[in-house]
Amino acid sequence: MTNLDSKIPKGPLSDKWTNHKSHINLVSPANKRLIDVIVVGTGLAGASAAATLAELGYNVKAFCFQDSPRRAHSIAAQGGINAAKNYQGDGDSTYRLFYDTIKGGDYRSREANVHRLAEVSTNIIDQCVAQGVPFARDYGGLLDNRSFGGVLVSRTFYAKGQTGQQLLLGAYSAMNRQIGRGKIKIYNRHEMMDLVLVDGKARGIIARNLVTGQIERHGAHAVVVASGGYGNIFFLSTNAMGSNVSAGWKIHQKGAHFANPCFTQIHPTCIPVSGDHQSKLTLMSESLRNDGRIWVPKNMEDVQGIREGKLKPTDLKEEDRDYYLERRYPAFGNLVPRDVASRAAKERCDAGFGVNKTGEAVYLDFVAAITRYGKEQAHVKGLDEDDTVLVKKLGQEVVRSKYGNLFQMYEKIVDQNPYEMPMMIYPAVHYTMGGVWVDYNLMTSIPGCYAIGEANFSDHGANRLGASALMQGLADGYFVLPYTIGDYLSNDIRTGPISTDAPEFDAAEKTVKDKIHLFLTNKGKNSVDHYHKKLGKIMWDKCGMSRNAKGLKEAMAEIKALREDFYKNVNVPGTDSEFNEQLAKAGRVSDFLELGELFAKDALERLESCGGHFREESQTPEGEAMRDDQNFTFVSAWEYKGEPADAVLHKEELNYEEIEVKTRSYK
Amino acid sequence: MNLNLKIWRQANTTAQGKMETYPIENVSPDMSFLEMMDVLNEQLINKGIDPVAFDHDCREGICGMCSMYINGEAHGPDRLVTTCQLHMRKFKDGETITIEPFRANAFPVVKDLAVDRSAFDRIQHAGGFVSVNTSGNTQDANAIPINKHDADNAFDAATCIGCGACVASCKNASAMLFVSAKVSQYALLPQGKVEAADRVLNMVKQMDEEGFGNCTNTGACEVECPKGISLENIARMNREYLAASAKG
Numbered sequence: 017m018t019n020l021d022s023k024i025p026k027g028p029l030s031d032k033w034t035n036h037k038s039h040i041n042l043v044s045p046a047n048k049r050l051i052d053v054i055v056v057g058t059g060l061a062g063a064s065a066a067a068t069l070a071e072l073g074y075n076v077k078a079f080c081f082q083d084s085p086r087r088a089h090s091i092a093a094q095g096g097i098n099a100a101k102n103y104q105g106d107g108d109s110t111y112r113l114f115y116d117t118i119k120g121g122d123y124r125s126r127e128a129n130v131h132r133l134a135e136v137s138t139n140i141i142d143q144c145v146a147q148g149v150p151f152a153r154d155y156g157g158l159l160d161n162r163s164f165g166g167v168l169v170s171r172t173f174y175a176k177g178q179t180g181q182q183l184l185l186g187a188y189s190a191m192n193r194q195i196g197r198g199k200i201k202i203y204n205r206h207e208m209m210d211l212v213l214v215d216g217k218a219r220g221i222i223a224r225n226l227v228t229g230q231i232e233r234h235g236a237h238a239v240v241v242a243s244g245g246y247g248n249i250f251f252l253s254t255n256a257m258g259s260n261v262s263a264g265w266k267i268h269q270k271g272a273h274f275a276n277p278c279f280t281q282i283h284p285t286c287i288p289v290s291g292d293h294q295s296k297l298t299l300m301s302e303s304l305r306n307d308g309r310i311w312v313p314k315n316m317e318d319v320q321g322i323r324e325g326k327l328k329p330t331d332l333k334e335e336d337r338d339y340y341l342e343r344r345y346p347a348f349g350n351l352v353p354r355d356v357a358s359r360a361a362k363e364r365c366d367a368g369f370g371v372n373k374t375g376e377a378v379y380l381d382f383v384a385a386i387t388r389y390g391k392e393q394a395h396v397k398g399l400d401e402d403d404t405v406l407v408k409k410l411g412q413e414v415v416r417s418k419y420g421n422l423f424q425m426y427e428k429i430v431d432q433n434p435y436e437m438p439m440m441i442y443p444a445v446h447y448t449m450g451g452v453w454v455d456y457n458l459m460t461s462i463p464g465c466y467a468i469g470e471a472n473f474s475d476h477g478a479n480r481l482g483a484s485a486l487m488q489g490l491a492d493g494y495f496v497l498p499y500t501i502g503d504y505l506s507n508d509i510r511t512g513p514i515s516t517d518a519p520e521f522d523a524a525e526k527t528v529k530d531k532i533h534l535f536l537t538n539k540g541k542n543s544v545d546h547y548h549k550k551l552g553k554i555m556w557d558k559c560g561m562s563r564n565a566k567g568l569k570e571a572m573a574e575i576k577a578l579r580e581d582f583y584k585n586v587n588v589p590g591t592d593s594e595f596n597e598q599l600a601k602a603g604r605v606s607d608f609l610e611l612g613e614l615f616a617k618d619a620l621e622r623l624e625s626c627g628g629h630f631r632e633e634s635q636t637p638e639g640e641a642m643r644d645d646q647n648f649t650f651v652s653a654w655e656y657k658g659e660p661a662d663a664v665l666h667k668e669e670l671n672y673e674e675i676e677v678k679t680r681s682y683k
Numbered sequence: 684m685n686l687n688l689k690i691w692r693q694a695n696t697t698a699q700g701k702m703e704t705y706p707i708e709n710v711s712p713d714m715s716f717l718e719m720m721d722v723l724n725e726q727l728i729n730k731g732i733d734p735v736a737f738d739h740d741c742r743e744g745i746c747g748m749c750s751m752y753i754n755g756e757a758h759g760p761d762r763l764v765t766t767c768q769l770h771m772r773k774f775k776d777g778e779t780i781t782i783e784p785f786r787a788n789a790f791p792v793v794k795d796l797a798v799d800r801s802a803f804d805r806i807q808h809a810g811g812f813v814s815v816n817t818s819g820n821t822q823d824a825n826a827i828p829i830n831k832h833d834a835d836n837a838f839d840a841a842t843c844i845g846c847g848a849c850v851a852s853c854k855n856a857s858a859m860l861f862v863s864a865k866v867s868q869y870a871l872l873p874q875g876k877v878e879a880a881d882r883v884l885n886m887v888k889q890m891d892e893e894g895f896g897n898c899t900n901t902g903a904c905e906v907e908c909p910k911g912i913s914l915e916n917i918a919r920m921n922r923e924y925l926a927a928s929a930k931g
Contacts, residue, residue, distance in 0.1 A: 068817045087746040139819035146821040148813045150838035157828025189812035196808040235895045256740040293718045296742045428768045564721050595794040
């Protein structure tokens with residue numbers, strides 16, 4: 017075990033980034049033209065990085081597995097993006113955003129990175145508005161804000177429930193400008209299959225054209241992985257069907273440490289599972305908790321009545337409802353952080369108060385908000401505030417203008433009108449805070465290989481606050497990586513183009529081809545999805561919202577056995593020279609089958625509860641998570657050694673200079 | 684539910700395609716259309732038949748990847764949804780469902796139900812952006828107030844997911860609704876106005892080069908658009924185009 021050097025610059029926290037930028041090496045505009053950079057993934061982080069690198073003058077090759085960069089899963093982010101603009105004058109500041117993010121992450125993120133994130137957050141909003149991103153505005157024409165979980169200010173900028181879409185289209189438009197200029201070459205429907213190292217440095221990738229099956233070699237002076245999170249390891253998650261860990265896992269196999277794999281975010285407000293056929297879960301944005309109140313019935317008879325269809329939730333009187341978040345956490349109420357809200361929902365459902373047939377759902381109720389807004393509108397318009405029908409109608413209009421698309425999504429999936437009936441929701445896997453370990457410059461343990469956005473681990477600790485993922489993706493891509501990468505590339509101005517004829521490319525290509533051959537000739541009896549679903553069940557049951565040593569040990573053994581069975585019995589139809597989705601999926605699931613075991617090992621090793629990681633052995637008498645700062649104030653970074661069980665742990669000690677490490681309380 | 688599926692099968696862009704019929708049993712009305720397709724594919728794989736290729740990703744109606752033409756309508760019979768949000772409760776037990784790819788000369792079939800929509804990307808390369816550097820050294824975001832109605836209209840246009848349903852629904856395979864949504868978003872915002880004239884000329888030129896048809900105002904695109912993008916955008920683009928052409 018060694019201590020990792022995170023290369024945090026010296027000096028006071030608030031000056032680190034400015035000083036660092038002023039002192040790192042630069043590459044001249046003339047030399048940038050001689051340097052090639054590969055960016056894998058075109059979500060917020062990848063698209064913004066590709067656009068900015070190209071704009072600076074580098075030659076960029078961007079890869080995405082979708083048919084267009086605009087479809088990367090950042091597009092689905094709903095609620096908003098944080099920035100310390102303090103437009104509302106409610107006491108926000110860079111420090112407060114920094115502090116909230118560290119506290120929200122349960123004191124397991126890197127202080128210097130988080131401060132930098134808070135510093136550049138305001139630039140992101142300026143940048144996006146300049147690009148023509150249509151954020152929500154008030155009648156005065158200025159930008160509107162809403163509030164998100166775990167904070168006491170309104171700092172979230174939004175575009176209805178489609179903020180991710182608008183931000184990604186903004187970054188995509190910046191890419192389009194550079195594609196038009198020929199500075200970005202875009203490879204749609206391509207998948208990164210392996211990283212190529214020459215003399216210990218990242219010098220290119222092997223990619224597969226998903227339409228023709230062609231294996232391609234691409235050389236570059238640096239490789240940036242922006243391939244998102246690995247929530248799909250659970251099979252059911254709010255991720256897109258194609259979201260995968262493969263790019264991150266390939267660089268892990270080539271020497272990049274993988275950090276805190278067990279830090280997963282289970283989002284409290286998702287549409288509950290309806291049956292075995294389910295292929296994915298749909299999120300209902302956290303912004304709904306601004307106006308929705310979460311509850312279950314107080315009495316078991318009412319629960320039974322509802323499950324049997326004899327009672328409707330609207331039949332229950334106020335005093336028969338248990339608004340359990342408001343009861344347990346009066347200060348933050350329905351806006352506690354996601355991990356806290358998820359565990360509280362699980363606690364009520366485990367106690368038997370779940371309100372759907374499976375017993376795994378709670379209510380998210382908008383009636384109070386509809387009435388409040390309705391009265392306000394009636395007052396503004398000089399109408400009768402006591403006319404309940406009118407008030408309801410006016411209130412519903414306001415709610416529709418704020419969350420219309422979310423309500424429509426809910427209605428289409430569940431076949432129930434959420435303006436009339438409370439929504440039913442349950443926690444689901446949403447985001448992974450863990451990821452590839454990077455230093456302050458966002459470089460992985462492999463020289464010249466970088467990881468940005470959700471693919472890395474650094475900014476969210478053990479739990480991410482709402483509306484911070486979009487902020488981090490764009491911060492990394494627009495404002496951090498394009499500058500830090502110059503420091504490394506300044507040594508490459510005389511290198512010249514990277515040849516793909518090197519034996520290292522031959523070897524990597526052979527490994528890729530051998531694995532494809534193995535899948536296609538295996539002719540086993542089970543489909544790829546068969547294994548993915550089994551893996552997902554192990555993960556959800558034993559590595560989900562609550563974890564214990566026994567379950568985690570079982571998970572490790574079961575995943576290993578499942579992986580061995582996969583290689584013996586998986587059936588991948590078709591050939592390697594056509595559009596073959598099953599083949600692509602087989603590769604992705606094979607990587608999940610390795611990561612799953614490391615995930616369980618990491619969770620087993622971390623014998624404390626922190627953020628989204630809840631160990632049953634480490635809780636207070638009231639059932640709240642109990643951190644162990646004495647023994648676990650570090651990042652677990654795992655080094656690949658073949659079998660996941662043999663991975664070697666390296667620690668990055670977390671030092672807090674500016675912040676006093678305290679018990680996280682939202683009461 | 685038991686259903687008969689008539690599905691377009693085509694091995695690749697140049698191969699000859701044809702309709703194949705597959706029966707499917709025990710479909711739950713709560714399944715999404717794509718989950719029903721997953722079940723079909725699992726059955727086909729087990730029988731040794733090549734599974735049906737189709738595009739899909741987010742499965743929550745926002746990525747714009749899914750693109751099926753179901754019973755003669757882009758994204759099927761429901762309104763304001765993509766194929767992935769269409770649920771089987773919209774169909775009847777025993778029904779025969781015809782499933783085709785989005786058809787247009789500018790959208791060649793990749794395989795079965797998956798088509799190549801990169802023409803949309805190329806139209807955006809030609810002008811779908813504001814020429815501002817991403818350095819962050821711009822003015823404060825609140826420096827220019829924007830009328831709320833303009834901002835809301837720009838947002839409504841910007842919610843286009845680029846799925847291509849408008850093209851598939853149009854008898855002329857015109858891309859006017861798609862292109863006009865992008866042109867409108869920028870034309871309505873002060874940040875986009877600066878280069879509005881060049882933008883509309885360049886994007887329309889590229890649209891024509893890609894082989895999309897002309898608009899004859901039938902309005903099918905608006906009806907089938909899963910995001911309810913309004914025909915007003917086409918009128919706005921025509922005005923913008925005319926004004927830009929007049930300037931020369």
